[in-house]
Amino acid sequence: MPAPVSASAQRLYSEARPNLLQVRTLLKGQDSQASVGSGFLVTDEGHILTNYHVVSEAALQPDRYRLVYSTADRREGALQLLGFDAIHDLAVVKPVDPAPLAGHVGLRFRPRDRALEQGERIYSLGNPLDVGFAVIEGTYNGLVERSFYPTIFFSGSLNPGVSGGPTLDSQGAVIGINVAARRDGEQVSFLVPAVFAETLLQQARTAAPLTGPAYPTLVKQLWAHQAALTARFLEQPWRQAGHPRYVIPLPQETFMRCWGRSTPADAKGLEYEHAECAMDTRVFVSGWLTTGSLNVRHEAYDGAKLGTLRFAQRYTASFANEGFGGAGDSARTAPQCHERYVDRNGLPLRAVLCMSAYKKLTGLFDVSVLVATVDAPQQGVQGRFDAQGVSFDNAMALAAHYLAGFGWIKPPTS
């Protein structure tokens, strides 16, 4: 007979409690908290693991924000940032004064060679919504499908504030770090596998505390991410969208997910089929900026019921209805575009390539390619490709790859 679950959670919580912390970001000068997350001790020297997104404000704007911890027994102290991995959303911090936390050995990681079985009970710890420390029981459900980086699918409720807290197996070993949850479902939550935290800890363990803004390090990590993402995306062939007239580029669903819809069968006006493929993976940069993601979509239009003029009006309206963020902001420049008619083996396309440059993430760009076929008076396809946070050369390579995905199924005989 297995022990009752509540007893197991109770035992794990009481064992882990001394190693559990709340990581708070305070506005310098007025000590009010800007955001809260969780963290946990992993060494006897006071190294604390949390999420990058929990400490991002202090990492990027150290002159405005500072980090403090508070323990379940209300001890508090200042934290310093030793290192972070924005791609996997992890950070290592350490108390400025290790004395109050001395004597804690830290939580141990589950050995890498011991895989978890789907359905195993796992226990997430943290301080949800700043209400108080809590243990949340849930189920290990393997890795998230079609994720660009391995992410654990945790069937349990993660709320804001538990980010950065540990998730333990029934022996109390860390298997992952709480990171995110889907808000459009229930109990669909995500953990960063512990292996990435172990790797980061090894790198950051003896590092000197970061003092200035973390942008140079962040750019280096984002640069590596976009290089890997672009390389993997470019080596994939396009799938076929199944259109009778046009070859339309549709990405493989290895790390993207596609959704489609179409007009009801009895529609009187313009008929269309819409498909959109997006990545779940996004790299959190700051509270208002995520990047490092790809998006591909298209609409195939049939205006046979409309006639040429009415079709042209709707086709134009759809082409005009695309946003690129008209004005610049503090993160990105205003977009600039290049437009031309492009030939794809006899298929004429209207192509628009728009880009903005990141201001603080030097050398990274957003690129969007807008395509409309202009060969037929009453039908056409409009497509859009977006890549965020890529190098200029990769932006060009991705744009060329996307445009090359268009063509005829069979050139019309004229």
Add this chain to the structure above:
Amino acid sequence: MDQAPDVVTVDPILAVVDVLDRDGRARVTLPVRHWPITVGRAVTCDIVLDDPYVAPQHAAIHEHEGGLQLTVGETVNGVWLKRRRVAAGERTELAAGDVVQIGGTRVRVRRAADTLAAERRWVPEATGSVRAVLALTLLFCAWNAADLWIHDDPGGRLTDYLPVLLGGPIAVAIWAAFWSVGSKLIRHRFDFWSHAAIALVASLGMSVAALLLPVLAFTSGWSWPSRIGPIVVGAIAWSAVAAHIGRLLPGRPRALAAVMGSLFVVGLGLYTFHNYETQDRVFPELYVTTLAPPSLRLAPTVSTARFVDESRALKSVLEAHVNDDDRPGRNED
């Protein structure tokens, strides 16, 4: 029975005093048969002005060394001549055609000896032909109905067109009536049909420009016709306003054109400067959005490689703005 008529000797008219109305035309013209003449509210004056801001003996005008001289009498308000105040007791020369403001009344003295300006040729003013306005209205309604037809899916109801067919002309009529009231106030003529014609021509012109310029961009592959579209439409609208004002103030067409043209240029400058400041571009349009029927395309295509290669020019444009101090985005703190 013959009777010799009474012989009355009448002094010859030396001059006339025109009392002007608010439009600058003579309301009353009074003959002057002797100098000096007195002007004031007192009934004993030669020129009696019924004006509470005029003193009983406000001024006297007499000949002096071949010209006219005005002497201001006992008055608190004095006399205004060419934006200059002439106080009680002071004297001033009057040139031919000078308008003197006495109290609230404007007065002009014309002497028989003054040379008259040459006769001006009468050009009959266009009053706006009702027939032309009706023809324009038909065209205007046809355009609006075609616009609705384009936006409507097949199988729409005919009564859907009623609001457009009635609403358009009503809107134009209200607009023209608004300007006509202005004409009535300033020029004492309602002038409805010419205002209606201006409004209809401008509206059709704006619609045609808004359609043809983007189509030209699609056909040619040039982006500029589409970029300048909103400015051309704005220029037509502004010209219409200038034309309406021209009907109200027909006196100085060149000055009006200069003022309205300058205002437009200043507005255009502010608009493009604002665009450049916020969007790093002179024209807000990012790309040509019009996709006309393919048979209208004349511009050639290029290869994907060339297109991407040309896009590389964006890099330097973007990098020139990475240090711009733009405002935080919507979700930023």
